[in-house]
Structures are given as C-alpha cells and as structure tokens.
Amino acid sequence: CTRPPPRPKDILLLVGSPGSLPRNHFPGAMDAGDGLTAEQLRARIEEQRALQATLTAQGEDALREIGEAEERQRLRRQLDVEETRSSHLGAVLYSRQRRRRSIDRDEAGALPSEESTFAKPKPQPTPGALAKTTTSYASNVVKRDFVWEVSGLSWLEQQLTQERRECTNSNIFQVDPTDLYSKYMLVFSPRGGSLKHDADEDFMYFDDDLAGTLALIRRADSYGTSLCYRFFLRDASGEFQPLGEPTRVAVAALDSADDIESFVGGPDLETESKGLFGLSFDALLGSEWVTDDAICFKVCI
Numbered sequence: 001c002t003r004p005p006p007r008p009k010d011i012l013l014l015v016g017s018p019g020s021l022p023r024n025h026f027p028g029a030m031d032a033g034d035g036l037t038a039e040q041l042r043a044r045i046e047e048q049r050a051l052q053a054t055l056t057a058q059g060e061d062a063l064r065e066i067g068e069a070e071e072r073q074r075l076r077r078q079l080d081v082e083e084t085r086s087s088h089l090g091a092v093l094y095s096r097q098r099r100r101r102s103i104d105r106d107e108a109g110a111l112p113s114e115e116s117t118f119a120k121p122k123p124q125p126t127p128g129a130l131a132k133t134t135t136s137y138a139s140n141v142v143k144r145d146f147v148w149e150v151s152g153l154s155w156l157e158q159q160l161t162q163e164r165r166e167c168t169n170s171n172i173f174q175v176d177p178t179d180l181y182s183k184y185m186l187v188f189s190p191r192g193g194s195l196k197h198d199a200d201e202d203f204m205y206f207d208d209d210l211a212g213t214l215a216l217i218r219r220a221d222s223y224g225t226s227l228c229y230r231f232f233l234r235d236a237s238g239e240f241q242p243l244g245e246p247t248r249v250a251v252a253a254l255d256s257a258d259d260i261e262s263f264v265g266g267p268d269l270e271t272e273s274k275g276l277f278g279l280s281f282d283a284l285l286g287s288e289w290v291t292d293d294a295i296c297f298k299v300c301i
Contacts, residue, residue: 080201090180098223142176144301148186151294154285157190166193172200172219175301181221186297188214190281192274195264205262213274214243215266216299222260224251227301231267233276234296236288243267243276246300 033041148170150156160166167189176182185203187195192213196204205220216229228248232240244267251263268274279287289295 083201092222094180094221094223142182144173144175145298146170146173146184146186146301147296147298149294149296150188151292153190153290153293153295157281160190165196165198166191167195167197169197169199172203181219182225183219184299184301185217186214186299187217188297190284192268203262205260206264210264210269211274212266212269213276214297215264215269216301218251218263220260220262222254222256224253225263226250227263227265229265229299229301232298232300233289234291234298236291240296240298 033044036044150168156168160168167187169188170186172183172185174183183202185197185199187197189195189212193211194208195206195210195212195215195217196208198204202219203217206217214231216231218225218227226248227250228246230246231243233243234240247265249263249265254261267276275281276284276289279289284290284295
C-alpha cells in the first residue's frame with residue numbers, strides 16, 4: 001500500500017512558519033538593540049562608528065610609538081658602543097700621559113748612564129754629616145667611606161627574579177677626584193649568586209662565574225692600583241660593625257693599555273658557603289642586621 005500524501009497543515013508543521021523560529025536561530029542575530037527606538041538605534045550606530053574611528057587613530061599612534069621605541073633602542077645600543085670606545089681611548093690616553101710624566105721625571109725612557117758626560121753630578125756629602133733619604137709609598141693615598149642602604153629587602157628577591165638577574169647594585173662613587181678611573185660600586189646578591197648587574201658596562205669586565213653576597217667593583221682599566229678596603233654592616237642600634245678584616249690588594253697593570261679588567265672584592269667570593277656573617281638570606285631577614293625591612297652597608301676604601 002502507499003502512504004497518503006501529507007495534509008496541508010502537516011506541510012506547514014514540517015517547514016515551520018517564520019514566527020515560530022527562535023531569534024538566535026540565524027548566525028549573528030543580536031538583541032543589543034531590543035527595546036530601542038529607531039532614533040536611539042541610529043544614535044547607537046553613530047557612537048560605534050565614532051568609537052571605531054578613535055580606536056583606529058589610537059592604533060596608528062601605537063604603531064608609530066613602536067617605531068619610535070625601536071629607534072630609541074637602536075640609538076641606546078649605538079651609544080653603548082660609542083661609550084665603550086671612549087672608555088678604551090681614555091684608558092689609552094691616561095696610560096700614555098703617565099708614561100710621559102715618567103719620562104719627564106727621568107723614571108723611564110733613555111736614562112743617563114753612570115759614565116755619561118750628560119749625567120747630573122751627584123751631590124757630595126758633607127764630611128761627618130748623616131746621610132739620609134726617604135722614599136714614601138703613602139704620599140698619594142686617598143680615603144673615602146661610602147654608605148649604601150637597601151630598603152624593601154623582603155621584596156628584593158622577587159624583584160630580581162622579575163628582572164632576570166641575581167643582584168642589585170649601588171650608585172657609582174668616586175674615591176680619588178683626580179683619577180678618572182677611581183670609581184666604584186657595591187653589589188649585593190641575596191643568595192650569593194652572579195654579580196653581573198648590567199648597570200654599567202665599565203664595571204662588567206670580570207669572570208661571569210664569579211659569585212658572592214656582597215662585593216666591591218672597581219671601574220675597568222689597564223694600569224691598576226693599590227687598594228685597601230673593609231666592609232661594615234649596620235646593626236639594630238644604628239652602629240656599623242665590621243664584616244671581616246681590612247683587605248689590601250695590588251690590582252696589577254695589564255700588558256696592554258687596550259686590555260681592561262674590573263677589580264672585584266668581597267667577603268665570600270672565595271668561599272664555598274655564601275652569606276653575610278654566614279647567614280642565609282632567610283635568616284638575614286630576621287636578624288639584627290635588618291631594621292624596618294632595610295639593610296645598610298658601608299665600605300671604607
């Protein structure tokens with residue numbers, strides 16, 4: 001047998017009437033304008049168009065600012081290169097000026113021989129007089145104390161992690177005002193990690209593997225110096241207590257004025273265990289050396 005054809009009302013039910021379909025049946029259907037009059041809808045349309053114009057203009061400004069930021073970054077890298085070259089040239093100039101002064105004082109160069117007719121006559125001692133000369137190695141000693149406070153100490157480790165480094169650094173300070181290279185900075189690494197600070201390239205010429213808690217860094221040069229330094233920490237009473245004994249070192253001159261190195265000294269650079277007075281950073285935070293979430297260092301040079 002055959003199935004009878006559907007009745008007209010059955011056809012209407014299968015197809016459905018437009019009024020029976022849900023509003024969200026069609027893609028993109030929106031109800032943001034429900035209940036608004038035609039005038040209100042026109043106003044909303046104008047608002048959106050104005051917003052689009054503003055966003056487009058801001059997007060163009062942002063794109064322009066990106067280009068300007070990239071140009072500033074390029075110029076900063078170029079400035080780094082030029083400053084490094086100037087620093088190297090300054091080191092070469094200073095080394096040559098020192099040699100010129102040595103030659104003028106007849107301490108270097110073509111010195112007269114004992115038999116030379118041009119040699120200066122030696123003064124003859126007075127008979128019976130006491131002969132005495134003095135050679136001083138302390139006539140050019142310059143001293144300076146530098147104090148550095150690090151506040152918000154409990155947040156330091158998180159801040160360094162965010163900046164992807166292991167230490168913080170002080171401002172640069174100068175000890176001998178007549179010596180361009182007599183400049184120093186202090187560096188503090190809470191966990192006794194890397195001392196690479198990225199603050200100034202002239203203070204970065206040292207071994208990448210060097211690690212410690214507190215360190216004194218001297219600006220890189222090629223002719224060296226004689227140096228004595230001692231660290232201090234401020235206690236809860238506000239007095240500075242010594243952190244180790246005074247250290248005297250000879251920062252040797254290098255073979256070439258084109259070669260430069262940064263001197264680095266600290267109380268735990270050579271020890272396997274790190275920490276101020278042997279304390280871990282966690283123990284340091286609760287110790288007498290931290291007051292109001294701040295720690296204060298002093299170095300005497």
